[in-house]
């Protein structure tokens with residue numbers, strides 16, 4: 335078949351025909367263990383019965399009406415999100431980048447309302463926030479930005495997990511209105527800041543009337559072992575963005591706000607044709623409800639600890655393994671050298687994983703994995719890594 339796709343991607347030589355739970359089947363009926371969840375999306379596994387039922391029922395009832403009319407499932411989902419996150423209001427989008435666009439616009443408007451004409455947002459080195467013009471400008475990666483200049487202005491860059499640099503910016507820059515950061519940096523290679531970092535950022539934001547905005551697009555929805563990764567510290571953000579696992583595969587993004595931030599957008603300030611449509615919201619409601627009822631976060635914490643200790647045990651004497659780190663089922667094996675070939679070696683083991691930041695093997699498996707599946711994932715991964723290093 336002639337290839338009519340724009341070459342934005344370089345897909346692996348496999349396509350999947352179906353999925354059930356933690357497994358996918360290719361066109362030849364071969365089964366693969368999904369250790370990536372479509373990059374942290376299908377966290378409840380494939381064809382989850384409750385989510386499938388919700389999608390089927392809603393598809394047969396009503397797909398779309400637009401935000402010109404109120405949408406019942408949007409209200410229900412917003413209430414459940416706000417209750418679980420202890421926040422106040424939600425704007426629904428269709429993707430992570432769009433959720434972050436909403437957060438960036440919200441922060442700028444918040445600044446203008448406070449009389450700051452040139453509002454600046456502090457963003458982090460090695461951050462990833464998306465591929466739209468504003469979010470790629472907020473992203474801390476030259477690879478993502480190169481060729482797309484001029485970038486969107488209004489971002490101040492700081493090193494991640496470094497309070498001193500934030501304090502220095504606070505002392506010198508009167509135009510800052512917000513900090514935007516990932517509680518765990520995903521694309522950068524599962525970089526976990528030290529405990530207390532978010533609490534210190536919260537303190538600085540409060541002292542300067544800045545908004546603390548957490549991008550939980552990859553780290554949220556139970557993956558870190560808590561429903562939201564910032565809940566590992568006793569803080570509340572002003573803004574949180576979600577997408578990826580929120581709809582377990584149905585595209586949806588959310589920009590959630592609390593306190594004064596929740597009343598910044600007024601009618602006419604922002605919008606989306608598809609954002610928050612009945613199908614996406616019902617799928618997300620079912621996903622979040624299942625995660626709460628089944629305490630999926632506790633399973634993510636237990637399986638993450640199990641997998642990390644299996645990998646530490648089996649790879650301890652491997653000189654090319656630099657570090658194994660995890661928070662729940664955000665898990666990384668950092669190698670001492672570039673290691674992209676491990677992806678194809680894992681594929682031969684019928685295991686889906688990914689390499690990010692050049693030398694970090696990233697594992698983002700389904701949060702519903704049981705102990706046996708976790709062992710199986712660990713064994714297949716160890717085999718692939720040994721084939722690469724030996």
Ligand SMILES: Cc1ncc(COP(=O)(O)O)c(C=O)c1O
Pocket residue numbers: 373429430431432434462463464465516520521549550551552553577578
């Ligand atoms: C932390 C984070 N923010 C934003 C995004 C962008 O999300 P999307 O690809 O849905 O636009 C991603 C995607 O990888 C992400 O990991």
